[in-house]
Amino acid sequence: MAAEAKRLKLETDKSTDNLTNDSLIHFLNWCEKVGVVISPKVYVNKKGTVSDYGMLAREDIEEGEVLFTVPRSAVLYQNTTAIHSMLEKEKEILDSQSGWVPLLLSLLYEVTNSESHWKPYFSLWPDFCFLNHPMFWSEGERQRLLSGTSILEAVHKDIVNIQHEYNTIVLPFMKSHPEFFDPQKHTLELYQKLVAFVMAYSLDNNVDWMLVKIGAV
Template sequence: MAAPAKRARTCSISGLLERERDALQSLSGWVPLLLALLHELQAPASPWSPYFALWPELGRLEHPMFWPEEERLRLLKGTGVPEAVEKDLVNIRSEYYSIVLPFMEAHSDLFSPTVRSLELYHQLVALVMAYSFQEPLEEDEEEEPNSPLMVPAADILNHTASHNANLEYSADSLRMVATQPIREGHEIFNTYGQMANWQLIHMYGFAEPYPNNTNDTADIQMVTVRDAALQGASAHSSLCTSDSSHPAGVDVSSLHHFIGTKDQTEKLLLHERWDFLCEREMVGEEGAFVIGCEEVLTEEELATTLKVLCMPAEEFRDYKERAGWGEEETEDESLAITNIPKLRESWKQLLRDSVLLTLQTYATDLKTEQDLLSNKEDYAKLSWREQQALQVRYGQKMILHRLLELTS
């Protein structure tokens, strides 16, 4: 099946959008398409009206950005979705008031007051997020991602990780192509990409039931590993000070002062190592280590972080000096999921502590959710949002609990 794509240049104001292209630059890169949609929505004789009639009702989209904040935090705390939504809302508002609204007001003859609405803009952003396609860049291209495009008919297909069709791009057409034989009467499933459940609910408003999503992931925030290392240093010092059997003649207050100083020294060393990792662009304050069902997707970053934070002081000084000369380091430890039990004990302990800290960020524990999922009557009583959020949380926790087993 080939289909024409709805790009900004296929609408009736394409010439204007092209002339104003520089003024419409934004962080998302979506402004021209969104303005095209806003214009065509209120154009009485728009050739795209039949396509718009196929859209879901805009006011009933299930993206978490439309959930009340309290509900979003209650159901998705710890999953990473609330933070992603907050960034979206800030960026959407900024983009609307700084670029979109001034453009519409400057061309008020083309945009009626009915479409000059932040609420409508939110809804269209969500629709583009859920229904658009993005042509991938060639492997050797290092440009900004291609702008999204709406593809009538192709966007009616649902997604599943075990899809049986996908969209293929060529110079003159887009084709939805079956990837395996599809029997008559069976549903055709597209793929939206290798999407974890938190990404699916964030961008599309749904999640795949466990264990169907083989692309699911769980994140361990990079700063959580740093915090776990700092916590480990404090725990070691506390263990030392808890020993009440001191040799005769030892000044206990002096000993506590010495241990406290040692604790501060260890923490300073850990911060030095963290800063080194930041300089090497292995970690960042807002980054995350991504753990999949079968592999660590950020293997190099996590392996390097565990190695550096667990190094003895002298080894780190040598390592830092060699890195300053640009020497490549080789490491025989692998962070393939099946190899985690073979890691050095210090690495496993830090990884385990990081997982435990991550699990504390959720509002519920794994057993509570297992009980809900195993009781069909109780599960059926949940709202759609509660069911989808439960699948997101449960999938992530299953990945994290497997890490606990592998590091024990």
């Protein structure tokens, strides 16, 4: 029988040095507060993962076993952000080919808001100063390393579309709401990085795009 799920605990796992990082302790305290429930068979740590924080198994896991549950209220997307009323009111002008503008505006606002409800969650995000994704390589690097593949054209198309979306939809919207956004802070560069992040760590529940990342694994 699968082990009964329970709330995240904050005791140190001596065998793995779990919870030795203040950001992780803060994050797990936040998870407990917002109702995230996790199986005792898994834990969050950096050790044993490919990159940054990830979820690892303490013991064998049965097929179909629930490892964690996250209440919708704890998921960051356009219906839970502090600016959701504004986004809903003006959703028609935020329509785009990607369909991600409301989510990305939510992220732009929350990730730069020191009082954000998701601040403990953001503390575990990868360092945005460097993202090793073709979108952020120089044009020369892309030509040299991706020439002859379909990736080169796909990345170029993504860059053009992102820039167009930012300049024609996002930037005008931000300028009309200076109480929430500052183009000097909410730049195209940050927008591109958040796009890459959403592409890697979001899901579509057939209603809205939602960000569900716990850590880079």
